Amino acid sequence: MRIVCPFCGERELGEFTYLGDAKPVRPAAGASQDEVFDYVYLRDNVAGGTSEYWYHGGGCRAWLKITRNTLTHEISSVDPAAGVGAAKAGA
Amino acid sequence: MKYSIFSLARAALSGHKTWQRTWRDASPKDRYDVVIVGGGGHGLATAWFLASEYGIRNVAVLEKGWIGSGNAGRNTTIIRSNYGLPGNTGFYELSMKLWERMEQDLNYNTMVSQRGVINLYHSDAQRDAYARRGNTMRINGIDAELLDLAAVRKMMPFLNFDNARFPVQGGLLQRRGGTARHDAVVWGYAHAASALGVDIIQNCEVSGFVRDANGKVTGVETSRGTIGAGKVGMAVAGSSSRVAAMAGLRLPIESHVLQAFVSEAIKPLIPGVMTFGAGHFYVSQSDKGGLVFGGDIDGYNSYAQRGNLPVMEDVCEGGMALMPMIGRVRLLRQWGGIMDMSMDGSPIIDKTPVDGLYLNAGWCYGGFKATPGSGFVFAHLLARDEPHKEAARFRLDRFRRGAMIDEKGVGAQPNLH
Ligand SMILES: Cc1cc2nc3c(=O)[nH]c(=O)nc-3n(C[C@H](O)[C@H](O)[C@H](O)COP(=O)(O)OP(=O)(O)OC[C@H]3O[C@@H](n4cnc5c(N)ncnc54)[C@H](O)[C@@H]3O)c2cc1C
Ligand SMILES: [Zn+2]
Numbered sequence: 001m002r003i004v005c006p007f008c009g010e011r012e013l014g015e016f017t018y019l020g021d022a023k024p025v026r027p028a029a030g031a032s033q034d035e036v037f038d039y040v041y042l043r044d045n046v047a048g049g050t051s052e053y054w055y056h057g058g059g060c061r062a063w064l065k066i067t068r069n070t071l072t073h074e075i076s077s078v079d080p081a082a083g084v085g086a087a088k089a090g091a
Numbered sequence: 092m093k094y095s096i097f098s099l100a101r102a103a104l105s106g107h108k109t110w111q112r113t114w115r116d117a118s119p120k121d122r123y124d125v126v127i128v129g130g131g132g133h134g135l136a137t138a139w140f141l142a143s144e145y146g147i148r149n150v151a152v153l154e155k156g157w158i159g160s161g162n163a164g165r166n167t168t169i170i171r172s173n174y175g176l177p178g179n180t181g182f183y184e185l186s187m188k189l190w191e192r193m194e195q196d197l198n199y200n201t202m203v204s205q206r207g208v209i210n211l212y213h214s215d216a217q218r219d220a221y222a223r224r225g226n227t228m229r230i231n232g233i234d235a236e237l238l239d240l241a242a243v244r245k246m247m248p249f250l251n252f253d254n255a256r257f258p259v260q261g262g263l264l265q266r267r268g269g270t271a272r273h274d275a276v277v278w279g280y281a282h283a284a285s286a287l288g289v290d291i292i293q294n295c296e297v298s299g300f301v302r303d304a305n306g307k308v309t310g311v312e313t314s315r316g317t318i319g320a321g322k323v324g325m326a327v328a329g330s331s332s333r334v335a336a337m338a339g340l341r342l343p344i345e346s347h348v349l350q351a352f353v354s355e356a357i358k359p360l361i362p363g364v365m366t367f368g369a370g371h372f373y374v375s376q377s378d379k380g381g382l383v384f385g386g387d388i389d390g391y392n393s394y395a396q397r398g399n400l401p402v403m404e405d406v407c408e409g410g411m412a413l414m415p416m417i418g419r420v421r422l423l424r425q426w427g428g429i430m431d432m433s434m435d436g437s438p439i440i441d442k443t444p445v446d447g448l449y450l451n452a453g454w455c456y457g458g459f460k461a462t463p464g465s466g467f468v469f470a471h472l473l474a475r476d477e478p479h480k481e482a483a484r485f486r487l488d489r490f491r492r493g494a495m496i497d498e499k500g501v502g503a504q505p506n507l508h
Contacts, residue, residue: 001399014401018391018506033491040503041343041434041490045332047394054391070346071394 001073003066006080008059015058022051022065022081047071053081094198113199113278114285119292122319123151125473126311127326128297128334130154131163132273132459133451134326135280135291136466137473139197142287144467145474150289153313155296159277162328162458165428167351167385169364169375170460171208171268172233175224178484178496179437180231185481186464187233187267193463199279201271202378207363208268211243211250211413213257217368221263228265236264246362251415257369259413269363270375276462300338300448308338308447324449324473326465329394329429331452338445342452343434343490345505347388348427349456350398352406354420356380365413372409381423384410388432388456390506398427430456435495436508440469440478441487449473450487455508 001013021043027035044050048071054064065081068074092098092111102109125141127134130152141147154160170190172183189196190203212218218237225235239261244252252259281291292315301310301317310319327334329346356379364375374384386406389398403425411418433439433453438461443450451469454461468479478486484496490503501507 012401013399014404020506021392037491042341043332043343043345044341045345045392047333047346050392052392070392073393073395073397073399 001075003054003064003075004078005056005059005062005064006078007062008056011056011059015056017055017057019053019055019063022053049076053084094200114281114291117151117290117292119151119153119295119313119315119318120290122310123290124149124321125324126150126318126320126322127152127324128311129161129325129327129330130158130291130293131161131326131328132159132276132280132462133163133328133454133465133469134324135277135284136462137324137326137451137469138289138291138466139280139284139287140466140470141474142284142289143196145470147474148288150284151318152284152289152291153295153297153311153318154291154293155314157293158281158291159274162428162430163277163462164274165351165426166273166459167373167375167383168270168273168459169208169268169373170203170271171265171364172460173208173210173224173228173235173263173265173268174498175227176496176498179498180227180233182464182468182481182485183460184231184233185467186461189463189467190271190460191267193271193276193279197279197283199275199282201275201279203269203271205267205269206375207264207266208366209238209243209246209262209264209363210366211259211262211368213260213369215260218260225263234265234267236266238262238264247365249360249416250413254412257367257412273459280466297334298337300445306446308445320447322447322449322473324451324469326451326469328452328454328458329431331431331450335443335450335452338443338448340443340445342439343503344431344453345392346394346429347390347432347506348393348395348398349385349388349430350402350406350425350427351383351385352403352422353377353424354382354384354417355423357382357420367409367413370405370409370412372406372413374410382417382420388430388506389427394429396427396429398425430454430458432505432508434490434503434505435497436499436501436505437496438465438485439487440465440472440482440485442472442476443487
């Protein structure tokens with residue numbers, strides 16, 4: 001698997017870190033216990049096309065949003081995920 | 092057929108041409124008391140214990156490919172019971188005791204080899220952690236020995252003891268740990284279960300659940316037609332989320348690929364199973380002489396049953412750090428398996444919120460050693476409708492209750508367990 005970073009070009013997988021499914025959205029403060037449980041623990045765990053976050057730590061250090069097929073490892077799109085890191089960290 | 096020294100001698104005299112097949116490849120009946128989805132080690136062990144221990148013999152095991160084509164046939168065959176947390180300690184020891192009598196129970200040579208498992212430590216902190224784990228094991232009646240440097244040197248003189256970054260300081264040894272022949276475990280359970288009347292149905296993929304007006308599961312839709320069931324037990328390893336989704340369930344599980352590697356055969360070198368505590372690398376030597384080893388998962392969700400090169404490089408580096416001389420040994424084979432990575436790294440054995448549907452999942456990359464124990468406690472749950480006492484902490488709602496069994500201490504990060 002190689003990833004074409006929009007900033008650095010095609011790079012080998014070892015430069016990147018997987019940061020998880022892009023679908024779950026951190027619940028707002030004051031969310032119910034069920035919503036938090038859902039966000040922290042439950043996963044769709046899709047077999048097929050899914051969108052996920054990756055981090056290009058060995059390159060430009062950008063967060064990327066990647067559409068990938070979990071059955072074939074085929075990558076169909078790579079986009080900058082502007083602001084996602086800050087949002088995930090709750091900043 | 093029953094195996095004995097006489098059957099062996101008889102077959103030898105006729106040039107080994109008279110061996111019969113060891114289990115029946117059955118066709119589906121209309122209905123069973125219990126249907127097990129998944130013909131891996133866990134599914135087959137469950138069926139055998141249902142029949143042998145709980146007297147429930149109208150049982151079918153449905154396997155989408157051939158039995159053992161999943162992780163049961165893809166793992167690095169390590170068995171051990173060196174766990175430190177309540178829940179795990181008792182369960183894995185129950186499993187170890189079942190390994191120790193498996194060949195007699197099944198009348199099948201599963202090549203259980205208690206050659207010892209040693210976890211090496213490389214720092215004072217790691218020694219203390221292993222001492223604590225060893226003590227926990229001994230308090231629970233499980234064997235454990237903390238070895239110092241001199242003892243490790245004597246046992247494995249070929250290690251790179253002068254490694255400045257990861258000096259070997261000693262190890263935690265469980266002598267009763269070791270390996271078993273994984274394919275034989277599958278065939279052994281199939282052999283014994285089939286003899287008690289269990290139907291083993293291959294090339295039969297479950298594609299949906301049949302539910303009654305109250306939502307209770309009353310059967311399964313399969314590629315070989317609809318099959319009725321009093322109860323349905325899932326033991327589909329890396330496919331748990333996909334099968335559970337057919338019943339509308341979302342699980343605290345992600346699917347990840349783990350790779351395994353085998354080198355060309357060399358003379359006997361490694362006495363038992365050895366793990367490198369400074370990285371993640373584990374190795375044993377097969378009876379044919381190949382080094383069988385592995386390390387971390389690839390770290391991203393996958394259903395592809397194949398891995399990628401960076402992990403291969405990382406695993407080989409781990410091996411080289413311990414044993415630089417294996418750098419000249421050629422790698423023969425590599426493959427991947429898809430595992431359920433649960434959110435705390437521990438298994439789930441429970442009824443599901445769907446009536447009639449039972450779950451055996453989340454074994455991560457350590458479920459081979461659990462095979463007999465998993466079958467035993469899952470059969471108990473299916474037969475009695477209550478958890479076996481050694482599996483009472485493996486409930487599905489433990490994540491909601493905050494009662495995780497997080498042996499590695501990394502929280503809800505399935506790709507780090
Ligand atoms: C590379 C690797 C190395 C490992 N090393 C070790 C080790 O050294 N020690 C250890 O303890 N554990 C190890 N493990 C983990 C261990 O192999 C698994 O946890 C364990 O085998 C899982 O249980 P199982 O044997 O029943 O699973 P499987 O053998 O995977 O059984 C599940 C079965 O379900 C079938 N199935 C799936 N979906 C359907 C469907 N819809 N209909 C019908 N059938 C279906 C599959 O085809 C499969 O045969 C390793 C795993 C891997 C991948
Ligand atoms: Zn980049």
